[in-house]
Amino acid sequence: MIGCACALTLTTWTMGIDWPMIVGGKDPISLPNYIPVTFEMTVLFTAFGMVGTFLITNGLGPNANPNMFDPRSTDNKFVMAINLSSNKMAEADIVKILQDTGAEEVNIKQF
Amino acid sequence: MHVTSPVRPPLITGGKTYADVTEDICRQVEGKPTKQWMIAFTISVIVLIYGTACLFWTWWEGLGVWGLNKTVGWAWDITNFVWWVGIGHAGTLISAILLLFRQKWRTSINRAAEAMTIFAVLCAASFILMHMGRPWLAYWALPLPNAFGSLWVNFNSPLVWDVFAISTYFSVSLVFWYIGLIPDLATIRDRAQSKVSRFIYGTFAMGWNGSAKTWSRYEYISLILAGLSTPLVLSVHTIVSMDFATSVIPGWHTTIFPPYFVAGAIFSGFAMVQNLMLITRVVYRLEDYITLEHIESMNKVITLTGSIVGVAYLTEFFIAWYSGVEYESYAFINRATGPYWWAYWAMMTCNVISPQLFWSRKLRRSVTWTFFISVIVNIGMWFERFVIIVTSLHRDYLPSSWAMFSPTRYDIGDYIFSFGLFFTLFLLFSKYLPVINMAEVKAVIKSSSEKLPQKVSGVAKAQRISNPSFNKDPQ
Amino acid sequence: MKNNTKRYWRGLEELRNDESFVKNADREFTEVVPQENKYESLVDGSGTHRRDFLKVLGFGMAAVSLAACETPVKKAVPYLNKPEGEYPTIANWYASTYAEGGDYASILVKTREGRPIKIEPNTLSSVSSGASARVHASLLGLYDVEKLKGPAKGDNSKISWETVDTEITAQLAQIAASGRSIRLVSSTVLSPSTKAAIADFAAKYPTTRHIMYDANSLSALTKANEESFGKLAIPAYDFSKAKVIVGIDADFLGSWISPEAFSKQYAETRRVSSAKDGKKDMSRHYQFESILSLTGSNADYRSAVKPSQIGLVAASLYNKVAAALGGSSISVPSIEAPHLDRAAKELAAARGQALVVCGVNDPAVQTVVNALNGLLGSYGTTIDLGAPLYYRQGDDLAMNAFIDELKGGQVGAVLFYNANPVYDHPRGAELAQALPKIGLSVSFSDRADETASLTKYICPAPHYLESWNDAEPKAGFYSLTQPTISLIYNTRQAQASLLKWAGLNEDYHEYVKAYWRKNMYPQAGSGNFEQFWIKALHDGVFEPNQGATSSAASFSGNLPAAAVSLARNYRASASGLELALYENVGMGTGALANSPWLQEFPEPVTKACWDNFACVSQKTASDLGVEQGDLVKIDLKGKSVELPVLIQPGQANDTVAVAIGYGREKAGKSANGVGKNVYPLASFNGGYLSFAPGEVTLTKAGGSREIAQTQTHDTVMRRASVLQETVLANYQKDPLAGRFIPKVETSEGPKDATDITLWNGHEYKNHSWGMVIDLNSCTGCGACVLGCQSENNVSVVGRQEVINRREMHWIRIDRYYSSDAEADDLKGLEKASENPEVTFQPVMCVHCNNAPCETVCPVLATTHSSEGLNQMTYNRCVGTRYCANNCPYKVRRFNWFKYFDNDDFDYHFNNDLGKMVINPEVTVRSRGVIEKCSMCVQRIQEGKLTARKERRRPIDGEINTACAQTCPTGAITFGDMNDPESAISKILEVEREGRAFHMLEEINTRPQVAFLTKVRNKEALQEANTKA
Incomplete structure (x- = not known):
């Protein structure tokens, strides 16, 4: 929406108001000709807006601290993190449950 | 061969595990360059250097070194531009449209295809710069009030639309590609031995931690980007086609151009993907990831789009005759029978007839044939643009201005430059980045793989990736 | 008044006395302003006040030259004392005369800051008309660095x-x-x-x-006139009085005697008007010739005959006319040429309004033609022996x-x-x-x-623009040449040298003046000599003989002797391959060959430049097994020359034609080695120079040489909305004959293509500049091409770049041959007829109001002015060439190279002296930008500013484009279409429902440039004119 509005404002203002020139006998503000630019601007703004949002919400950025549980999780391992402090079960119980259900490795890490 | 699904054969063969996937693909990134890669890279760089020399002379001396003239103002430059843009369609199309359509077979090829898109668009952009009489002033085509006062660009001009379309497409594709790369970059980062590569990959991995929440958001953003890219892909070539369709030149001024160009773009893009993937597959021994199924699927798309293009050609002819416009009908008769008849029939043979061979399952599944026909299709699509541009321009309205075009060594050299650029970039990509999207491929590996411990709930994760509505707590 | 004359005297006196002059210059300047007005009244007194821009006489130049032009001229030197009559940025015009090798033109020389930069026609002259390509090109000779710097x-x-x-x-x-x-x-x-x-x-x-x-x-012509009438001279021809014109190998619109003046007279007989009571008749023109000349291209009926038959054509025509009018016939072999009978019949019917001209340099043929004109009563009407022309002596x-x-x-x-x-x-x-x-x-x-x-x-003589001289092109019509710049090199006029060697005062200026005082001044009748002299210098011409009635003469030549000679020298049918040499419209005799403008000037009919070539007809080429571009060897009695072949439709079969004027060896870098010299192949017939030296053999020499042509497609492919033409008989019935009016079918029935649009359009409230080009008056001579090139600093690109189709001319003359093929035979339509009708169509930017180029420019480098002009902003252009592609008229030119500063384009533009010819009002375009016709926007602006300073609107005619100005026939009319009194408005008012058309009207570009249909004076044709 912002992109769309920006594009329309830009096109009409520059072509029609700021310095109107006669181009190919067309009206100074010839909306049909502005459709492609408007569309592209809309898409661009949306895409960048979404990606920006994604990066911000995930706290991603160049060289951001990965804050990883285990580096192997990006390869072929899955990590399940359980917050001990907010969990009613005892630490040992949790470890046992996990090992029973087939966990390959259980680590307790302090973050 | 493991027939693990009653419905579909597996997309990845060779009984690969997640670890295998990581290993197979990261090996290329982490290891020393192979001999084949070195040879290919050397050739590419030599080609690039020769092309750069030609390009340098073109810029130094002026566009007169090309074979253009007062009548044919565009020829190889814009032919190459449209051709590269067309090729650049496959990547994002594969990623976006096939993602939306839940076509999982795309996972093996989308990374390379997207990279190809980006490099192809770069090549295309280089022709935009190249074809300008004064390329050092190219920024004037951007909507900037420049130093000469409040002078803006002409929003009525399809070239300005092009600037917007191509730059938007490029940025969005780049972002899409990059977002897709992040999990894999993180994998490489975490496997990296040396500090340097750890730092570099780490920088680009942007602190990806692979947590469920991140994955979930990642799924969303992928889908949204895919949703945005789809109309974008279609719009780019639509707008490129408007360069021609909005003009008054007979043979250009037709409303059929947008869909016809888009189909043609997908057609040539897939052919180029085929070419690249077939080579990569052999060089990097990725036969298990890029299987005959992939090849066959793409061949089907090629046949379909080839047929669309064929119909478009015939429609153009019909309309030219049916409209009764003298210039229009002459333009088409001249294409087929005029001095450039050979280009027209090269285009017809390569684009319409050759893909029809893929109706044969045998040919469709033959690597050699696929490669061969893909090359033919790319040649044909190049001729299509050449036919549209040159044969329309060289004989337009006033017979007094009719002229012929013949390329010079600089036309050819500058085209060679774009090949050098493209392959150099692609080889660098294939060396330093994972050519296959590991994260997504892992998602399509079937759970029945023997080596996988039965108890591991890896399948569930794979489902998450392809199922964005997944939103339940881990147990 | 006294002061006034004194002032100019002073300028003259001090031509050579720079020291005192410069000392006085300042003082004189203070007197200038009041004097200028006085001077105008002087001119007014004699009713010649026609160029109000010409306010300053040609005397200030002495000071200018002294101040600005040392040898050689390199940098502009700031004026210490401003020279008299010279204002920076204001151009001065000096009347002068171009007279080289028998060519004559009365001209105005436009100078800026002391540099002559343009040659324009002097409208005060009644002898010359327009300025030909050669006259324009002669300007470059002034700044030729290859000239001798001293004796x-x-x-x-x-x-x-x-x-x-x-x-x-x-x-x-x-x-x-x-x-x-x-x-x-x-x-x-x-x-x-x-x-x-x-x-x-x-x-x-x-x-x-x-x-x-x-x-x-033309020695034989003068000789024949001496024998026939006792006058060793060329008579004055007046084509404007002729109803039927027959040309026998006389290219009177292209190269014969005085083509520009003849073109003007000829065009007057060809003009028609669609007004109710407008002129609807034209002269009829027959042409019998071997090559397809510019004149033949304009003829209504044309027959191709071999050089060995041409004499008999004249004789047969004479016999047939004699039979009708009761003259004595001569015994010569009879010859059958198409249209001969018809021509004879019409000539006889138009007795007293007929004219036969012949360009064959053979006294016998000329005698027959004289007898024929005598029979037709041409002497005293269309031919005047009383005031002969002196062009060829x-x-x-x-x-x-x-x-x-x-x-x-x-x-x-x-x-x-x-x-x-x-x-x-x-x-x-x-x-x-x-x-x-x-x-x-x-x-x-x-x-x-x-x-x-x-x-x-x-002993090098200076360029004529550095010289004093006079000329008498026609008896009793004088003109003066005055220097417009001081000597660039250490040269001296030939006359001064002769006088010096004769031991006389070497001041040739004084000599001319004294000569005029003695010989011309008495004819003036009144006034003192100084006034007479100043007026003559100002006007450039002095024509005491103007208005004299032409005198009749009776033929007394020896016809039987001529007949004997004819029978001996000509044959009614000959099978051998014959050579015909001809004079190229642009290059002429080759004296100015070192002018790159002239070298690149496309010859009007072949559209070829930078070469001469062996023209043969298609049939002859097939017979000989040669194709265009093949190198062939032409052998004539031991002499031979190797040339590329050019297929020339309309040329007589079994004839090979080659242009003279090429193959210079020591003329300079632009001319040396361009083409081959064929003068050695010319022969003498009874002592008279003959350009038809006889039979030759033509053999393939192996190899090929591409010919640089600016147009390679010869036919118009029956595109009715490009070229609209008709024949007189149809036009008389319907002024819309030959017009193509496109209609578009809509749901509300057929509509004019121009009525359908998405946009509201723009109104031009103040001015609306436009042009009308009358295809009937245009002879295709191409003078406009060089006029434009000179005005607008158009680059010369050289032979290879013309082959690459990259010539930069802003205006071109499209030449179309007719084709015999049916409308749906597209391949056939590409081939020209054996003897085609030829149509010329000047095309420059037509300044579309709905301009396709403007829409597509990404950077707004080309936009529309509020006065209807399509403008090009060079320094905004980034050079995508999209506009050029999208131009339906293909008038946009791209600067492929940096022409003015690239050693590969050494055509006078890249040395300091050569650059002096550049018009400072027009940007020199950089590499990588598009350029095109601006409708001389610099002249429009200047005219508007002048008018504004005087608080008035520009008067029609005050502003004119370079092409319209230089056109000998006035085929181009430029003006403000918003001014109801302007010539263009008046033409359009009459022709809007008549001959006026826009090219490619159906694509609705709405051009500001309109054309008037070409009308041929032919019998009615049914099929060709039923287009709708």
Whole structure:
């Protein structure tokens, strides 16, 4: 929406108001000709807006601290993190449950 | 061969595990360059250097070194531009449209295809710069009030639309590609031995931690980007086609151009993907990831789009005759029978007839044939643009201005430059980045793989990736 | 008034006295302003106040030159004291005269800051009309760096004028004393003062004889007139009075005698008007010729005959007319040529309003033609022997005798003035052999050309724009040449040299003035001499004989003798391949070959430049098995020349035609080696120069050479909305005949294509500049092309770039041949007819109101003005060429290279002296930008500013484009379409429902440039004119 509005404002203002020139006998503000630019601007703004949002919400950025549980999780391992402090079960119980259900490795890490 | 699904054969063969996937693909990134890669890279760089020399002379001396003239103002430059843009369609199309359509077979090829898109668009952009009489002033085509006062660009001009379309497409594709790369970059980062590569990959991995929440958001953003890219892909070539369709030149001024160009773009893009993937597959021994199924699927798309293009050609002819416009009908008769008849029939043979061979399952599944026909299709699509541009321009309205075009060594050299650029970039990509999207491929590996411990709930994760509505707590 | 004259006197007096002049310049300047007005009243008094921009006479130039133009001119020197009459950025015009080798044009020279930058026609002259391509191109000769910088003796160019004078005078005296002959060889000298100077020289050295010859000789015509009427002269022809015109190998619109003036007269007979009571009849023009000349291209009926038949065509025509009008017939073999009977019938019917002209340099043929014109009563109506033309005074017999004499060793001294016979005389080789043996040989050539390089001394004469001179192109019609810049090099006028050697005062300016005082002033009738002189200089012309009635003459030639000669020299049918040499419209005799503008000027019919070639018809080419571009060897009695083939429709079969004027060897870098010299192939027939030397053999020489043509497609492919033409009979019935009015089918029925649009359009409230081009008046001569090139600093790109189809001319003349094929036979339509109808169509930017180019420019480098002009902003252009592609008229030109500063394009534009020709009002375009016709927007702006300063609107005619201005026939009308009183508005008012059309109307570009349909005076044709 912002992109769309920006594009329309830009096109009409520059072509029609700021310095109107006669181009190919067309009206100074010839909306049909502005459709492609408007569309592209809309898409661009949306895409960048979404990606920006994604990066911000995930706290991603160049060289951001990965804050990883285990580096192997990006390869072929899955990590399940359980917050001990907010969990009613005892630490040992949790470890046992996990090992029973087939966990390959259980680590307790302090973050 | 493991027939693990009653419905579909597996997309990845060779009984690969997640670890295998990581290993197979990261090996290329982490290891020393192979001999084949070195040879290919050397050739590419030599080609690039020769092309750069030609390009340098073109810029130094002026566009007169090309074979253009007062009548044919565009020829190889814009032919190459449209051709590269067309090729650049496959990547994002594969990623976006096939993602939306839940076509999982795309996972093996989308990374390379997207990279190809980006490099192809770069090549295309280089022709935009190249074809300008004064390329050092190219920024004037951007909507900037420049130093000469409040002078803006002409929003009525399809070239300005092009600037917007191509730059938007490029940025969005780049972002899409990059977002897709992040999990894999993180994998490489975490496997990296040396500090340097750890730092570099780490920088680009942007602190990806692979947590469920991140994955979930990642799924969303992928889908949204895919949703945005789809109309974008279609719009780019639509707008490129408007360069021609909005003009008054007979043979250009037709409303059929947008869909016809888009189909043609997908057609040539897939052919180029085929070419690249077939080579990569052999060089990097990725036969298990890029299987005959992939090849066959793409061949089907090629046949379909080839047929669309064929119909478009015939429609153009019909309309030219049916409209009764003298210039229009002459333009088409001249294409087929005029001095450039050979280009027209090269285009017809390569684009319409050759893909029809893929109706044969045998040919469709033959690597050699696929490669061969893909090359033919790319040649044909190049001729299509050449036919549209040159044969329309060289004989337009006033017979007094009719002229012929013949390329010079600089036309050819500058085209060679774009090949050098493209392959150099692609080889660098294939060396330093994972050519296959590991994260997504892992998602399509079937759970029945023997080596996988039965108890591991890896399948569930794979489902998450392809199922964005997944939103339940881990147990 | 007294002050006024005094002032100009002073300027003149001090031409050579720079010190005191500069001292006084400041004081004089303070007097200038009030005097200018006074001067105007002087001009008004004689009713010649026609150019109100011409406010300053041609005297200030002395000061300008002194201040700005040292030798050689490099940088502009700031004025210490501003020269009189010279204002920075304001152009001055000086009336002058171009007279070279028998060509004549009365001109205005436009100067800026002391530099002549443009030549324009002088409308005060009633003899010359427009300015031909050659006249425009002659300007470049002024800034030619390859000219001699001073006198030379052999290879010694350090010699001074004093030494040269002493040595030559001594030798001349000795030769004269010993009684050996002195010969002054020149081309036609139009100047009475020069002739007087030569006479003075001859008086001092009595063995002197002046021999004139012309490379394009009309010696036989003058000879025949002497025999027929007792007048050794070319009569004045008046085409404007003719109803039926027959041309027999006479390219009177292209190269014969005075083509521009004839074009003007001819065009008057071709003009029609669609007004209710408008003129709806035209002259009818028949042409019988071997090559397809520019004149033949304009003919209504044209027949191709071989050179060996051409004499019999004249004779047969005479016999047929004689049969009708009761003259005595002559016995010659009868010949059948198409349209001959019809031509004879119509000539006879138009008795008194008929004219037959013949360009064959054979006294027998000319005698027959004289008899024919006599029968037709042309003398006293369309031909005037009372006021002969002096354009060609060469005597072939005398020149031949001279060469024999020279070879015989009887000549003691020879002087060459405006002549280069080693190059342009068929016996040049003999001359070249004999010349070094002559004791004293002097050339006044500006460079060491083919002849001058063989002479002992070269005493270079300055360019005519640096010289004083006069001319008498027609009896009783005089004009003056005045310098517009001081001498660039250390040169001296030939006349001054002659006077000096004759021991007289060498001031040729004084000499001319004295001559005028003695000979012309008495004809003026009233006023004092100073006033007369100033007025003559201001006007450039003095025409006491204007308005004299033409005199009749009765034929008294020897027809039977002519018939005998005809029967001997011509055959009714001959099978061999014959050679026909012809004069190219642009290049002429080749004297100006070192002008790149002229080299790149596309010959009007072939559209080829930078070469000469062997023209053959398609049939002959097939018979001989050659194709366009094949190199062939033409053998003529032991002499041979190798040339590429050009297929020329309309040329007589079994004839090979080659242009003279090419193959220069010592003219300069633009001319040397361009084409081949075919003068040696010309022959003599009874002592008269013949361009039809007889039968040749043509063999393939192997290899090929591409010919640089600006147009390679010959036919219009029956595109009715491009070229609209009709025949007179149809036009008389319906002014819309031949028009193509596109209609578009809509749901509301058919509509005009221009009524359908998405946009609201724009109104031009103030001015609306436009042009109307009358295809009927346009002869296709191409003068406009060079006029535009000169005005707008259009680059020359060279032969290879023309082959690459990258010529930069802003205006081009499209030439279309008709085709015999059916409308749906597209392949067939590409082929021209055997004997095609030819149509010329000048095309420049048509300034579309709905301009396709404007829409597509990404950076708004081309936009529309509020006065209807399509404007190009060079410094905003990034060079995508999209506009050029999208231009339906293909008028946009791209700067492929940096033409003005690239060694590959060494065409005078990349040295400091050559750059002086650049018009400072027009940007020199950089590499990588698009350029195109601006409708001379700089002139429009200047005109508007002038008008604004005087608080008025521009008057129609005050502003004119370079092309319209230079057109000899006035085919181009430029003006403000918003001004109801303007000429263009009046034409459009009449023709809007008549002949006016826009090219490609159906694509609704709404151009500001309209064309008027071409009307041929032919019998009604049914099928060709039923287009709707």
